[in-house]
Ligand code: ADP
């Protein structure tokens with residue numbers, strides 16, 4: 001008898017979950033995870049079998065699968081399919097959206113396009129020395145053969161004269177062979193092999209605990225809470241070494257691969273060709289080759305950004321989530337997910353060891369470790385007992401009161417002068433890019449806004465234009481105020497571009513590099529920038545939060561924070577946590593080598609608890625204080641919260657739908673959860689799409705999800721035709 005299969009189809013049709021039912025004829029042997037050819041409308045398409053169904057959905061006339069594609073190659077593992085279902089359920093999102101993350105290229109009927117291998121021609125000698133017969137008249141042939149004999153083999157492209165090589169081949173002195181070339185994102189990376197350090201007592205004890213977890217049936221979850229510079233990476237490396245010995249694959253997740261070239265280098269130096277690299281910036285060819293290497297088990301270690309959490313492992317033994325608190329682990333577009341949540345589910349589906357590492361763990365993770373849901377391991381000291389850098393606060397109100405209006409306080413100016421005189425390096429953080437954050441008319445108060453988004457435009461001096469940081473729209477500067485005609489337009493506020501200029505004016509001899517989203521648009525510009533800082537081309541690095549992440553430069557002895565207040569007061573319950581993490585992380589870049597470091601933080605709110613705890617490097621103090629606040633507001637991790645984002649091009653349609661959904665939610669969640677909204681989002685329009693949100697808060701997770709699921713069922717039944725898009729942030 002034919003069986004019924006669920007097939008995922010990779011087509012763009014609005015608002016449909018692209019999993020359809022088909023009949024699998026008896027003569028076709030196919031299993032879940034394989035690709036098949038199916039009739040779809042009037043054409044044939046490629047699809048993936050994602051499961052078998054007991055019976056057909058009512059009122060559906062099923063068509064039959066035509067045949068199995070790609071010689072039956074498995075495109076998804078059973079474990080990936082289980083994970084996909086758990087995730088779709090957790091995030092109330094269509095299964096197809098998750099599956100699309102797992103098959104990272106377009107499914108086509110003819111796979112030869114992405115399967116095509118890249119090859120190159122290599123020349124190998126067939127003799128051991130240059131024969132007499134090759135006379136002086138064949139000088140170019142003699143030279144080519146000489147070069148070849150010196151090294152053993154060379155790519156054909158490295159010979160200046162191809163015809164000389166061809167002649168050598170005709171004389172049977174060399175052979176030209178075609179070899180398959182791996183399209184590798186690591187090509188060109190030069191590393192020296194390194195040996196494991198002998199571990200400190202704290203590191204050794206951490207590794208010992210983790211190895212227990214590695215051999216545990218069903219795996220386990222750990223938090224490695226280690227102060228900045230305590231040697232977490234070395235623990236990761238040695239843990240992975242052990243897992244390789246047990247024939248397990250390892251996944252090393254980093255927040256942003258471009259910002260962590262040092263991490264890739266350290267791994268590459270230790271493990272060489274066993275590594276695959278995975279992130280959204282790979283070319284399609286690289287992507288396909290790395291995917292194959294992971295799936296076949298040839299790659300034993302994958303280093304990647306958040307999308308790597310979906311990679312096709314066969315024998316996953318360890319997931320390490322480094323800097324697990326980092327906001328970039330959150331995917332802000334559909335499907336919305338947090339890499340940590342996916343990792344927690346994948347720990348369950350694969351039974352692997354999950355290790356979350358950070359100097360400033362997220363409140364969620366630390367809370368879980370306090371309540372026995374994961375085991376916490378502490379690294380309390382820096383390597384070789386190096387001191388944590390002292391943090392000095394500058395009260396910017398006093399600076400202004402005494403007539404000093406510069407971005408750089410006198411204290412920071414002095415600190416930088418001393419640092420440069422000692423021939424050391426400095427990192428200066430200002431977490432806002434551009435030159436000035438808004439343009440205002442001093443006569444009528446007009447502010448220049450983006451025509452597509454509800455946000456003010458930022459002035460960039462580099463191209464002398466106004467930029468929208470949300471949609472990329474730019475426009476020329478305004479000559480006069482469009483409202484009142486006044487020419488008293490002024491660009492106010494600060495950004496990294498202005499900071500760089502101010503610093504260059506005050507320190508003409510300093511070699512200043514700037515690293516932010518504007519200076520790092522090219523594929524390798526991050527790595528180049530960091531390389532130039534490492535080799536001393538620059539001695540001051542100015543930048544946004546990009547420069548706070550995981551960098552290990554021993555010559556950095558001064559870290560300056562121009563404004564600790566940016567981000568502190570935005571309307572987000574995680575604002576304080578994010579600011580604490582940013583300040584602590586950037587402070588941790590100072591004094592990592594043998595020379596002691598110093599941190600100078602400027603603020604208009606020096607008494608704010610976030611700044612006080614960051615100053616003392618006091619994570620647990622901050623945690624307790626912040627947890628108290630979360631408790632009072634029933635925010636995570638104490639309570640459960642789900643944000644529903646609604647977007648549409650038409651505001652009236654959006655408001656109607658939002659009101660209807662809110663009504664359904666209120667009915668379904670009476671007495672179970674708080675329903676807040678609908679309200680316009682902080683930025684109420686982006687790229688011409690209006691944005692509203694509804695927030696649900698509850699102390700009971702199950703009741704919250706049940707009520708939400710009920711309300712959604714009604715909503716979808718009543719609003720089949722709506723163009724409003726819903727996204728859930730859980
Ligand atoms: P973290 O990731 O905790 O901030 P790192 O792993 O970058 O710290 O380690 C900080 C520095 O100490 C690095 O330069 C690293 O090479 C060095 N290091 C780590 N472990 C050891 C060790 N056991 N002995 C000597 N040096 C070490």
Ligand code: ZN
Pocket residue numbers: 441442443444445446481482483484485486
């Ligand atoms: Zn005006």
Ligand code: ZN
Pocket residue numbers: 450451452453468469470471472473687
């Ligand atoms: Zn815009």
